[in-house]
Amino acid sequence: MVNRVGLAEGWACTLRVKFQGLTRGVADPNLNREVGVKPNNSGFISIDCGADEDYIDDTTKLFYSTDAKFIDSGENKKIPCDFKATMFEKQLTTVRSFPEGVKNCYTLPAAQGKDNKYLIRAVFMCGSDEEYKDELPEFELYLGVEEWQTIKFISSYDIVSREIIHVPETDEIYVCLVNTDSGTPFISALELRPIDDSIYNKTQSGSLALFNRVYFGSNTTVRYGDDVLDRLWDTFQSSVWEAIKAAYSSSMLSENAFKLPAKIMETAANSDNLPFL
Numbered sequence: 001m002v003n004r005v006g007l008a009e010g011w012a013c014t015l016r017v018k019f020q021g022l023t024r025g026v027a028d029p030n031l032n033r034e035v036g037v038k039p040n041n042s043g044f045i046s047i048d049c050g051a052d053e054d055y056i057d058d059t060t061k062l063f064y065s066t067d068a069k070f071i072d073s074g075e076n077k078k079i080p081c082d083f084k085a086t087m088f089e090k091q092l093t094t095v096r097s098f099p100e101g102v103k104n105c106y107t108l109p110a111a112q113g114k115d116n117k118y119l120i121r122a123v124f125m126c127g128s129d130e131e132y133k134d135e136l137p138e139f140e141l142y143l144g145v146e147e148w149q150t151i152k153f154i155s156s157y158d159i160v161s162r163e164i165i166h167v168p169e170t171d172e173i174y175v176c177l178v179n180t181d182s183g184t185p186f187i188s189a190l191e192l193r194p195i196d197d198s199i200y201n202k203t204q205s206g207s208l209a210l211f212n213r214v215y216f217g218s219n220t221t222v223r224y225g226d227d228v229l230d231r232l233w234d235t236f237q238s239s240v241w242e243a244i245k246a247a248y249s250s251s252m253l254s255e256n257a258f259k260l261p262a263k264i265m266e267t268a269a270n271s272d273n274l275p276f277l
Contacts, residue, residue: 043111043194044230049187050076050094057090060224067096067190070106074098077186079127091189092125092159098177098185103142105176112194114171119229121163122175123189126156137183142176143207151185161232163210165200193230198257217243217267226261233264241269 046057048064057064074096098104110118122141126132136153141162149162166173173192177185200208214236215222224230246266 045108045111045190045192047106047190048091048094049096049189050078051091052076052094055090059089060230062224062230064091064189067106070108070190071096071104073101073104079125089189091123092127095125095127095186095188098179101179103176103178104185105142105174106190108173108175108190108192110168110171110173114168117165117167117195117197117200118173119163119165119191119193119195119231120173120175121161121189121191121193121232122187123162123191124151124153124160124186125158125188126153126186128156132156132183135183137185139180139182139185140178142174142178144174144176146207149209163232165195165208165210167207191230195229199229199259215264215267216241216269217245218264222261222263226263228259228261233261238269238271241271244268244270 044062046062046064047067047070048055049067051064051066054063054065056062075098077095077097079093079095108120110116112118120143126136132153136156138150138152141148141151143164143166148164151160151162153160175190177187179185213231213233215233216236219235219237221235222233227233244267246268252262
């Protein structure tokens with residue numbers, strides 16, 4: 001079974017991280033060095049579902065491939081031209097749709113082999129008001145035979161991202177979409193990232209479903225190249241908070257077991273009135 005509360009610690013962790021040590025008013029000149037963890041995308045699998053060709057992503061500089069070698073069912077679909085916008089990643093402009101069959105599965109090779117940890121992220125966006133004007137689809141996301149999450153949408157332009165840290169029992173990982181007779185399942189992007197044993201303890205269930213991962217003091221989403229593990233860090237803002245930025249920048253801030261990106265450690269939020277803490 002997927003541990004649905006296992007990563008609730010992610011919220012507490014980011015709160016702790018963002019309010020630790022960043023309100024110092026004096027910069028340490030010895031920290032202005034580019035040392036520490038450097039990006040290494042060995043073993044990354046990045047799939048643009050429904051794409052016609054491979055490419056290098058402009059933002060992350062990661063290689064994205066088509067899904068042709070990972071699945072042999074389904075059909076490619078492009079998002080209508082009138083919906084494409086620069087605010088959306090390229091991976092959201094196409095989908096692979098599964099009008100046939102109850103369960104359709106992607107087969108991902110586990111580069112580090114079984115019994116090791118992997119971050120798996122699945123992304124979904126309908127992107128068509130006309131096609132889904134009567135009813136938005138709803139379907140199940142599975143890891144092999146285990147139910148991962150029900151995929152639901154608020155609107156056709158709602159971007160749904162589901163992330164899990166999983167320890168497979170075989171050398172292949174199966175990410176499956178299951179038709180529940182509530183609309184045709186589809187997927188926009190699928191990403192797999194190996195994670196070494198220095199971070200995130202294994203659980204009895206073998207999986208940790210993401211609850212939330214946020215940081216404070218900025219309005220920019222952070223991921224790979226700033227985060228060597230390609231975790232997605234969303235921003236959290238409030239009108240009663242004051243943004244704080246450190247007077248220095250150093251990758252030494254990331255030299256800990258959790259490999260926290262220097263970029264998120266450089267900002268914080270401060271207020272005399274924190275309403276929910």
